[in-house]
Amino acid sequence: MKTSPASTAGHPIDRRGALQAGAVGAIGLSMADAARCQAAAAVDGTAPGAARSVIYLFLTGGPSQHDTFDMKPDGPSEYKGEFHPIQTKTPGIQICEHMPMLAERSEKWALVRSLTHKESGHGKGTYAMLTGTSDLPSSYRENKPQPVDLPSIAAIAGNRTTRRGILPTSVVLPEKLYHSNSGVYSGQFAGLLGQHNEPWLIECTDKPHAYHDYSGAFPKYLFNLHDGVASDKDDWKYAVPHLTLQEGILQSRFRDRLALLGEIDRQRAALEQSSGVANYGRWRRGVASLMSDAKVRRAFDVRNADTKTLERYGDNSFGWSLLMARRLVEAGVNLVQVNMGNFGSWDLHGNNFPLLKDFLFPPTDRAVSALLDDLEASGLLDRTLVVMAGEFGRTPRIFNVAPKIYKLPGRDHWAPCQSVLFAGGGVQGGNVIGSSDRNGAYPTSDPQTPENFAATIYQALGIARDATWQDPSGRPYHVYQASPIKGLVS
Numbered sequence: 001m002k003t004s005p006a007s008t009a010g011h012p013i014d015r016r017g018a019l020q021a022g023a024v025g026a027i028g029l030s031m032a033d034a035a036r037c038q039a040a041a042a043v044d045g046t047a048p049g050a051a052r053s054v055i056y057l058f059l060t061g062g063p064s065q066h067d068t069f070d071m072k073p074d075g076p077s078e079y080k081g082e083f084h085p086i087q088t089k090t091p092g093i094q095i096c097e098h099m100p101m102l103a104e105r106s107e108k109w110a111l112v113r114s115l116t117h118k119e120s121g122h123g124k125g126t127y128a129m130l131t132g133t134s135d136l137p138s139s140y141r142e143n144k145p146q147p148v149d150l151p152s153i154a155a156i157a158g159n160r161t162t163r164r165g166i167l168p169t170s171v172v173l174p175e176k177l178y179h180s181n182s183g184v185y186s187g188q189f190a191g192l193l194g195q196h197n198e199p200w201l202i203e204c205t206d207k208p209h210a211y212h213d214y215s216g217a218f219p220k221y222l223f224n225l226h227d228g229v230a231s232d233k234d235d236w237k238y239a240v241p242h243l244t245l246q247e248g249i250l251q252s253r254f255r256d257r258l259a260l261l262g263e264i265d266r267q268r269a270a271l272e273q274s275s276g277v278a279n280y281g282r283w284r285r286g287v288a289s290l291m292s293d294a295k296v297r298r299a300f301d302v303r304n305a306d307t308k309t310l311e312r313y314g315d316n317s318f319g320w321s322l323l324m325a326r327r328l329v330e331a332g333v334n335l336v337q338v339n340m341g342n343f344g345s346w347d348l349h350g351n352n353f354p355l356l357k358d359f360l361f362p363p364t365d366r367a368v369s370a371l372l373d374d375l376e377a378s379g380l381l382d383r384t385l386v387v388m389a390g391e392f393g394r395t396p397r398i399f400n401v402a403p404k405i406y407k408l409p410g411r412d413h414w415a416p417c418q419s420v421l422f423a424g425g426g427v428q429g430g431n432v433i434g435s436s437d438r439n440g441a442y443p444t445s446d447p448q449t450p451e452n453f454a455a456t457i458y459q460a461l462g463i464a465r466d467a468t469w470q471d472p473s474g475r476p477y478h479v480y481q482a483s484p485i486k487g488l489v490s
Helices: 015-026 031-043 122-131 153-160 260-273 282-291 294-300 307-313 317-330 352-377 450-460
Strands: 053-058 085-087 094-096 109-115 170-173 200-205 214-217 221-224 238-244 335-339 384-389 418-424 431-433 443-445 468-470 476-478
Touching: 053 153, 053 317, 053 450, 109 443, 109 450, 122 153, 122 450, 153 170, 153 335, 153 450, 153 468, 170 317, 200 317, 214 317, 214 352, 221 352, 294 317, 307 317, 307 352, 317 335, 317 352, 352 384, 352 418, 384 450
Parallel strands: 053 335, 053 384, 109 431, 170 200, 170 335
Antiparallel strands: 085 094, 109 418, 200 238, 214 221, 384 418, 468 476
């Protein structure tokens, strides 16, 4: 087991001090790192807010462009679906009738209706959209993460941005992406960047792999994918006891279960009660100050938010996750990836329309709208880019791919075209970039790739255009593989 050193800078640390140091390490930051963060903030008061942030909402499974942001009401009947478009606050922009709250906020967001790539399988499509690459390497293995994988956007963001507080630079929540039939998706980890650059994974759900037929948000919005009805196992719990941190940071006995909130509070109490705190030196007092920061503790305590906040976000796993993302950004995290749904929640080969209408649109519409409102009210929206995408779009044609499994029809995978929502971070609201053909099948103007998508995120984070990252052998790779999406940011 890896332990903390017995002394630092010539100052011995007793048993209580060692335990306290371990508690600091448990949230992903050494005591020396924390001290440097606070020292930098003391020298430059604008440092904590200087870097911009990104919240990446990943709709696992692939939402349909036809049923969300690129509706084709005049298209063939077998393509256009059951939903109707409604006018947004921005003249000329229409979206699905079942997202009325987002429609009222169109001045805050823009759409790209022409994102395209070649990978119509879940594993490869996820790899493309989470790593920002159109051409998968020959080393790619389906649902088998490897050290030779390209690093995820979240991992590169964590590696190439500067820590702004006691928390890590990059966080993924509320669970890793997992395919119900074949396992953990490749492309969501650090890969060639090395395990010490893994995004901080906060696993909040207690049954992430227990019931592979159930998807969506819980409670009230968890559904049976095959039957197209509400789940009869809607007893999932949402907490923050399961964490996977950067390699070497967390002592092994805490790896499986760590009550983070309790640990932070115990650490704070120990430091406040210890008469020896002052003897640790100025930098150790800085750590005590950081650990007592209410924003850090509050960021994770989303279940105990006030009633009005929970009503605005939705008192369910989608709402809790987006509230946590907003608080983490406020506390200094540079990139937060929120996986919106488990087991391919948006992979609606069947029962497409009732599941979207009754289970997926309501919590998504509410939570994303509350997130944008909160970021704007707090002054964070201008420097926080919010992006919402899946691994691909869906087929124009509506059909039942497996009548023996699904009661009603849906849409199949479709990589050639999907719609992506962008908000904040300087994005020109009420704007549409790119277009698709009359069937919503292929881009007809301004096609954008996963490389353009990733570059837009890196630009929002303030990463230099000539930035590189290195693999364990020291070989450099360019962060930017294409230009950011033109016309999106003012």
